[in-house]
Each structure stands twice: as structure tokens, then as C-alpha cells.
Amino acid sequence: xxxxxxxxxxxxxxxxxxxxxxxxxxxxxxxxxxxxxxxxxxxxxxxxxxxxxxxxxxxxxxxxxxxxxxxxxxxxxxxxxxxxxxxxxxxxxxxxxxxxxxxxxxxxxxxxxxxxxxxxxxxxxxxxxxxxxxxxxxxxxxxxxxxxxxxxxxxxxxxxxxxxxxxxxxxxxxxxxxxxxxxxxxxxxxxxxxxxxxxxxxxxxxxxxxxxxxxxxxxxxxxxxxxxxxxxxxxxxxxxxxxxxxxxxxxxxxxxxxxxxxxxxxxxxxxxxxxxxxxxxxxxxxxxxxxxxxxxxxxxxxxxxxxxxxxxxxxxxxxxxxxxxxxxxxxxxxxxxxxxxxxxxxxxxxx
Amino acid sequence: xxxxxxxxxxxxxxxxxxxxxxxxxxxxxxxxxxxxxxxxxxxxxxxxxxxxxxxxxxxxxxxxxxxxxxxxxxxxxxxxxxxxxxxxxxxxxxxxxxxxxxxxxxxxxxxxxxxxxxxxxxxxxxxxxxxxxxxxxxxxxxxxxxxxxxxxxxxxxxxxxxxxxxxxxxxxxxxxxxxxxxxxxxxxxxxxxxxxxxxxxxxxxxxxxxxxxxxxxxxxxxxxxxxxxxxxxxxxxxxxxxxxxxxxxxxxxxxxxxxxxxxxxxxxxxxxxxxxxxxxxxxxxxxxxxxxxxxxxxxxxxxxxxxxxxxxxxxxxxxxxxxxxxxxxxxxxxxxxxxxxxxxxxxxxxx
Numbered sequence: 001x002x003x004x005x006x007x008x009x010x011x012x013x014x015x016x017x018x019x020x021x022x023x024x025x026x027x028x029x030x031x032x033x034x035x036x037x038x039x040x041x042x043x044x045x046x047x048x049x050x051x052x053x054x055x056x057x058x059x060x061x062x063x064x065x066x067x068x069x070x071x072x073x074x075x076x077x078x079x080x081x082x083x084x085x086x087x088x089x090x091x092x093x094x095x096x097x098x099x100x101x102x103x104x105x106x107x108x109x110x111x112x113x114x115x116x117x118x119x120x121x122x123x124x125x126x127x128x129x130x131x132x133x134x135x136x137x138x139x140x141x142x143x144x145x146x147x148x149x150x151x152x153x154x155x156x157x158x159x160x161x162x163x164x165x166x167x168x169x170x171x172x173x174x175x176x177x178x179x180x181x182x183x184x185x186x187x188x189x190x191x192x193x194x195x196x197x198x199x200x201x202x203x204x205x206x207x208x209x210x211x212x213x214x215x216x217x218x219x220x221x222x223x224x225x226x227x228x229x230x231x232x233x234x235x236x237x238x239x240x241x242x243x244x245x246x247x248x249x250x251x252x253x254x255x256x257x258x259x260x261x262x263x264x265x266x267x268x269x270x271x272x273x274x275x276x277x278x279x280x281x282x283x284x285x286x287x288x289x290x291x292x293x294x295x296x297x298x299x300x301x302x303x304x305x306x307x308x309x310x311x312x313x314x315x316x317x318x319x320x321x322x323x324x325x326x327x328x329x330x331x332x333x334x335x336x337x338x339x340x341x342x343x344x345x346x347x348x349x350x351x
Numbered sequence: 352x353x354x355x356x357x358x359x360x361x362x363x364x365x366x367x368x369x370x371x372x373x374x375x376x377x378x379x380x381x382x383x384x385x386x387x388x389x390x391x392x393x394x395x396x397x398x399x400x401x402x403x404x405x406x407x408x409x410x411x412x413x414x415x416x417x418x419x420x421x422x423x424x425x426x427x428x429x430x431x432x433x434x435x436x437x438x439x440x441x442x443x444x445x446x447x448x449x450x451x452x453x454x455x456x457x458x459x460x461x462x463x464x465x466x467x468x469x470x471x472x473x474x475x476x477x478x479x480x481x482x483x484x485x486x487x488x489x490x491x492x493x494x495x496x497x498x499x500x501x502x503x504x505x506x507x508x509x510x511x512x513x514x515x516x517x518x519x520x521x522x523x524x525x526x527x528x529x530x531x532x533x534x535x536x537x538x539x540x541x542x543x544x545x546x547x548x549x550x551x552x553x554x555x556x557x558x559x560x561x562x563x564x565x566x567x568x569x570x571x572x573x574x575x576x577x578x579x580x581x582x583x584x585x586x587x588x589x590x591x592x593x594x595x596x597x598x599x600x601x602x603x604x605x606x607x608x609x610x611x612x613x614x615x616x617x618x619x620x621x622x623x624x625x626x627x628x629x630x631x632x633x634x635x636x637x638x639x640x641x642x643x644x645x646x647x648x649x650x651x652x653x654x655x656x657x658x659x660x661x662x663x664x665x666x667x668x669x670x671x672x673x674x675x676x677x678x679x680x681x682x683x684x685x686x687x688x689x690x691x692x693x694x695x696x697x698x699x700x701x702x
Contacts, residue, residue, distance in 0.1 A: 262688065266630040277624025279617035337613065 001070045011110035016307030018130020022298045025178040027132045029140040032163040032172035033122040034154040040164035041117045049101035052121045059150040060105045065143045074102040083320035119164045171231050175238050176222030182295045183252035185217045216287030268296035281340040352421045362461035367658030369481020373649045376529040378483045380491040383514040383523035384473040385505040391515035392468045400452035403472045410501040411456045416494045425453040434671035470515045522582045526589050527573030533646045534603035536568045567638030619647035632691040
């Protein structure tokens with residue numbers, strides 16, 4: 001498997017299957033792990049980082065779950081390829097901006113990625129399609145078990161798994177879902193919902209990760225605290241809250257369709273028409289219109305456009321994907337043209 | 352022929368034929384005439400208006416050019432039908448807001464309409480498709496000749512034809528063209544052009560007649576003064592200036608296609624996409640988008656949409672047309688829905 005093979009496949013988490021996949025695009029788990037006796041990545045010197053790399057690489061590749069994984073050293077990658085992996089949610093910005101001995105291992109269906117020498121020695125991630133925290137947890141927990149048999153983790157009886165940043169100490173677990181909440185946004189209830197979420201220790205980010213604003217009504221909701229609660233309780237808590245958010249979103253959709261059906265229908269079809277007609281489109285506008293079309297599909301107002309295609313488009317309209325598809329560097333204006341071409345082609349071939 | 356027959360036909364002036372019909376939708380002539388020995392319409396009493404009516408009706412209907420004409424007494428018409436005729440440019444607002452003894456005669460192809468007891472006893476109008484002042488003049492002049500043999504016009508050797516308003520005295524001729532000038536608007540040259548036009552005695556109005564703003568880049572340009580110049584000179588003057596305006600518009604189109612081709616292409620196709628997708632659309636937005644699509648057709652960026660259809664849509668998306676097509680009264684919100692339906696249906700059946 002090569003990195004470029006990813007360009008022509010759809011990651012498992014984008015397949016629009018699994019529970020509530022009309023609202024929850026994907027469920028994600030991440031574990032932070034460090035090796036005993038080696039300084040945390042930020043404090044380790046080159047030699048120590050290399051030592052970590054030398055220990056974890058075989059451990060990862062020999063694990064059953066990472067059979068046939070793609071293993072990439074970050075320093076060997078071009079800037080476009082680094083950005084490409086970031087756009088696919090397979091690496092963090094932190095990993096690709098660093099230097100030596102950083103690496104990522106990616107399972108063939110992109111469910112699992114393991115970052116090496118990120119903020120922690122190991123960052124293990126599992127992503128599943130739909131509202132499916134349980135499967136994501138099972139995958140990540142199995143891999144963690146496998147790896148723990150080969151690697152000596154830094155662990156304290158008092159604190160649990162030690163990590164470079166205190167917010168990750170304890171279970172080292174961050175669980176999140178990517179939810180599409182257009183009706184809560186349209187009915188202006190989203191602020192209230194996000195406020196309530198933040199008061200119970202959860203946080204919401206945009207589709208494009210940490211530090212990005214929510215765009216196109218996509219929200220990544222995750223737990224903040226990893227210390228003091230067993231993993232399954234963290235997951236149950238998040239799951240319970242997300243179920244409530246889903247209920248709110250469904251009520252808001254019902255409200256919209258009962259009170260503003262024609263306006264909504266017009267808005268949705270205009271969005272679809274624009275996506276099929278535009279020859280220049282920014283990423284921001286495209287995400288907003290794709291959100292609108294997605295809502296149209298969910299509400300049965302648009303037929304024949306599948307959710308997988310819409311999910312896929314959210315990823316492939318990003319800069320590095322467009323440039324890899326075109327096999328050359330494109331400036332922002334050229335990307336706006338290529339993005340529009342791609343969307344038109346994908347959506348009109350479905351007619 | 353009945354009034355409702357008009358609903359299902361396209362007036363001659365909308366057929367998008369004739370010289371420069373990619374820029375000049377139509378050419379129009381109007382003559383103001385009054386009968387000798389009868390007060391002007393505003394000062395005449397009921398009996399005098401009836402006398403005018405009784406004299407002109409047979410004169411009109413017996414003329415060769417008005418064979419098989421539709422002859423309508425305004426007082427017999429519903430409000431919707433009055434508005435309908437206004438929307439087809441066959442009557443003036445002045446005519447339909449008045450009361451007794453007002454009428455209009457309309458030739459079967461809608462080239463000629465003759466209003467009775469408007470501001471003047473007779474207002475004769477001829478409209479041709481494209482930049483075709485000569486044909487419009489020949490038609491109107493022939494009819495005027497025919498009528499003058501049966502009717503005794505108020506005429507002064509010093510002033511020419513007398514009329515109720517001094518601006519119409521003299522030849523009584525107003526000549527105008529409806530021009531589509533999107534490139535002059537986009538390149539922000541239109542103000543300069545309209546200013547220059549006004550300085551040489553011409554005036555510009557919107558598509559929807561006197562007192563309306565230019566919308567969707569359509570401008571009705573006409574002479575202001577009717578006294579002191581022979582008819583053919585008025586027409587030649589207007590024709591010469593319109594030819595210059597056409598040249599300016601063509602240069603502006605060339606500028607746009609050489610400097611902003613991609614932006615223009617995107618704008619045009621988005622407009623087309625929106626028209627084919629919207630389920631609610633105001634008249635203002637529809638006219639703007641139709642203007643954009645028309646430009647796209649002219650520039651060869653859109654194929655398979657004919658100019659006649661686009662012209663026709665400008666007329667049929669108006670309130671009375673929509674209500675007659677639906678055969679019931681519609682409020683503004685209902686019209687926005689019906690308008691969108693009609694446009695979608697007409698444009699998608701062309702794909």
C-alpha cells in the first residue's frame with residue numbers, strides 16, 4: 001500500500017453507515033500513550049526520539065490489527081502529502097509540523113492511525129462511520145492491548161497513563177463524534193446546545209479540527225477530561241449526551257419541515273443547483289452548500305445523492321486533495337476552479 | 352380572437368429576431384393623436400369621450416392593418432386582465448386606471464396596439480423584435496395614414512399634431528428601444544452612458560415601463576422631445592445613438608471575456624443553476640438571473656436556451672400573467688412559488 005492509494009479510496013469513517021449516520025458522520029477514539037523511561041517527546045533529544053521510533057515501529061507493524069498498514073516517516077513526506085494526511089484526519093497538525101523520528105501508521109481502511117512522537121510517544125486513533133463509539137472503542141482497546149504486550153507504557157497507579165499534557169493523563173482517552181446539526185443552527189438553538197455541552201465538560205470544534213470554527217454546520221464534540229473516570233464511563237457519558245443532541249436536532253428538523261417547508265425546500269434545491277453549476281467555489285461556500293444538500297437528502301427532499309458521496313466531498317475539496325488529484329501545485333484561485341469542477345462532476349454524474 | 356388567447360402566444364416583439372436582437376430586445380414607436388373639435392381626454396366629459404370612442408372604433412377596426420384586431424373596452428376588464436395587458440406592454444398605466452370610454456385595439460401578433468382616450472384621444476403603438484426602428488416606423492406610419500383618412504386630427508401648421516401634454520406636441524412621436532446592457536453595468540460604464548444619453552435629449556427607463564428602475568440590466572431608451580424635428584430625423588438620431596450604445600456594450604463584453612472570463616462563466620452558470628433549482632423566487636431576482644443567462648447565451652457560454660424563451664419569461668413571470676396561468680388570485684408569496692415553478696419547467700424542458 002502506498003500513500004497515493006488513499007487518494008482513490010473512501011476512508012471507512014466516511015461511508016455513511018452505522019447508527020444515526022444521517023446526523024453523526026463519524027465516531028472517533030484517541031489514546032495517548034508514552035514509553036516508560038524515555039522523556040516525553042517535547043523534552044527528548046534526537047537519540048531518544050529515535051529510540052522511541054525504533055521500539056514502536058515493529059510493535060505497531062507486528063500487531064494483528066495493523067497488518068498491511070501504511071507506515072510513513074513524516075520527514076520523507078512532501079508538504080502536500082503532510083497536508084493531505086491532515087485533511088483525511090489521519091495525522092494532527094502537531095505531528096506534521098515537527099521534525100525527526102515522527103511517523104504515522106495507517107490501517108488500510110483508515111479506521112486506525114497511530115502517530116509516533118507527536119506530543120506523546122504514541123497517539124492511537126480509531127474512527128468509525130456513524131454514531132458508533134462502541135466499535136471505535138473496541139478497535140482502539142484491542143490495539144492498545146496488543147501494543148501494551150510489546151511496549152512498556154509509562155503508568156502510575158495514582159494517575160493512570162502518564163502523558164505530556166495533564167489534560168491527557170489518566171485514561172489518555174479522548175472520544176468524539178462529528179455531528180451535522182443544520183437544523184439546530186437554522187433554528188438558532190445551537191448556541192444554547194453548545195453552551196450546555198461545555199458546562200458538562202465537553203467541547204465542540206469544527207469539521208477541520210482543533211482551532212477551526214464550525215463550518216457548514218458540522219461540529220466535532222468531544223470529552224475534555226481524561227482523568228478520574230474509567231474509559232467506559234467517559235464513552236457512556238459522551239454517548240448519552242450525543243443521543244440528546246441528536247434528539248434536539250431531529251426535533252428542530254421536524255419544526256423546520258412543519259413550519260418552513262417551502263423555504264427550506266427552496267434553500268436546499270438552490271444549494272444543490274449552485275453546486276452543480278458553479279465554476280468557481282471557495283471551500284467555505286462549498287461546505288455550507290454540501291451541508292444544505294445533506295439536509296435535503298436526510299429530509300427526503302433530494303433523492304439519488306448518497307451520503308457517502310457528500311461525506312467524501314467534504315474531504316476531497318480541501319487544498320492538498322485537490323492538488324494531488326490535479327498532480328500539481330495550485331494557488332487559491334486555481335483550487336476554487338478545480339474544487340468547482342470536481343463537485344460538478346461528482347454531483348452531475350449522479351443525475 | 353379573445354384576450355385569453357394572448358396568454359398562450361408570444362408577442363412578435365419578443366421573438367428575438369431582427370437586427371442585433373442579442374442586445375436590442377425590441378424597437379417601439381408611439382404616436383399621439385387627437386381629434387379636432389373635441390377637448391383633450393382629461394378635459395372631456397363623458398359624452399365627449401363617448402363621441403371619441405364612437406368615431407375611432409370603426410376607423411381602427413376598418414383599417415387594413417387592424418384586421419381581426421382584438422378590441423377591448425377597459426371598463427369591461429377585470430383588474431387582472433388590465434394588469435395583464437400592461438405587463439405585455441400593450442396598454443399604459445394611465446389607460447387602465449381611468450374609467451369610461453377607454454379602450455385598446457390590439458393586432459393579432461401584438462405588433463400594433465391603439466389606445467383610445469388615454470392622455471390623448473389616440474395613442475398608436477408599434478413594436479418590432481430586435482433593433483428595427485424602420486419597420487416599426489413603417490407600420491405605425493401606414494396605420495396613421497389609414498386612420499387620418501377617416502379621422503380629423505387636431506393639427507396646427509405651427510406646432511404640428513396637437514397633444515394633451517406639450518412634450519408630445521409636434522410629431523407626437525416617441526421612439527424607443529429596449530436594450531440589454533449587462534456588460535456596461537458589470538464594467539460600471541452604464542452611468543456614464545446614461546448620462547451622455549440624457550444630455551442629448553434621450554431618456555432611459557426600466558423594462559417594466561415609466562417610473563420603474565432598470566432591473567436585470569434592461570434599459571428602455573427613448574427620445575424626449577417630439578417638437579421641431581421631422582419623424583425620420585428623430586428616428587435616425589435615436590438609431591445612431593443606439594448603434595453607439597451597442598458598440599459600447601459589445602466592447603464591454605469583449606473586455607469582460609478577455610479579462611474576467613472565468614468569473615463571468617461562473618456567474619452565468621450559477622444564475623442558470625439557480626433558475627433551474629429555485630422553488631421560491633422574487634420577480635427582481637428572476638429578472639437579474641435571466642439577464643445573466645441571456646448574456647451567457649449571447650457569449651456562447653450556454654447552449655440550447657433560445658433568446659425567445661428568455662424574452663418570453665421576462666413577461667410571463669409578472670403577477671397578472673402568473674395569476675392568469677394559474678387561473679386564480681395569488682398573493683405575493685404564492686406568486687414567488689408559481690414563478691419559480693414556471694421558470695424551472697420552461698428551462699429544464701430545454702435540457
